[in-house]
Amino acid sequence: MRTKSLNYSVITIILLVFAGFNVNSQNLKSIKSNIVVEGTSNIHDWEMTSNTAVGHIESQAGKVSKINIEIPIKSLKSGKGGMDKNAYKALNEDDHPKVKFTSKEVHANKIVGTLSMNGKSKTVSIPISIKNSNQIIKISGKQTINMTDYGVEPPTALMGTIKTGEEVTVNFNFQFKQ
Template sequence: MKRSIYLTLIFSMAVLTGMAQSYSLNNKASKVEVLGTSTLHDWEMTAEQVSGKANLEVSGSDVNIKALSIELKAETLKSGKSSMDKNAYEALKTDDHPTIKYAFKSVSSTSGNKLTTTGTLTLAGVSKTITMPVTATVSGNTVTFKGKYTFKMSSFKIDPPTALMGTVKTGDEITVEFNAQYTK
């Protein structure tokens, strides 16, 4: 009888360690930045609030993503210049589409801790499937995903913002850089 209970316990632990576990994005330890150019100067905006969930299988330094999402309220992107922020929110159509979202779909290749991921990015009400390289690092109960994605705002039907009656123009191409820490 004791042997049966012991074997059941070992089997249960083996099954549980191979199952995906729930992780939540650590807002304080995570960073999302948007980088761009204009006819006047380069600029950046940093998200003050980011949230997300993930279901991950972690074995040593290997990470198998079962599900992952990240989202932020567009109006938490801040540049330090209120007029620039206002122009960005107009361009992002935050009155109608207040949230920027990314939802993981699949991994197409891996090389150590470097992954090529595919997911859906929703920006200003437009959703597009994107592919981007991501680095995954495991440290204790935390999995960190780092990467960047460069694209044209116009591909999401966003008109690059202008200022001073059109004399200052934002470049169409922007880069989103992220360091997203998910904790068990």
């Protein structure tokens, strides 16, 4: 009889310990996103925007420990249909419909992780700002990317008379509800 009582006590303690660990860890989904991709051409600067990213973060003891983001390429819009089609073609959207980022390390002022697009992946370090207020975690940052590093030929138009630059700057803002 005493053995059964001792076994139940041990099981109860183990469950409480593991339940305590789970309380400190959260898997949060993005509630709001804003991505702006800015680039140049030999005629004028341009930008494409998306509010359709899917993001997940893990938070432990109130600190972000992991970030995963997916951006559907066709969610990027410039307001000019021809430019959008050229961008989707250059990014090889038919075969690789999403740009993905998966963190390896999350620090207070930067994230290090794998950025994947057009079937190519590279490790990048991105300066960020993380703010935690009113049950909302806000993550924002800015990163310059050379498209040719990912096998993306900068788009052209009008039989090559309009040429875009190789580099784009990606500005992002994500909000996650706790």
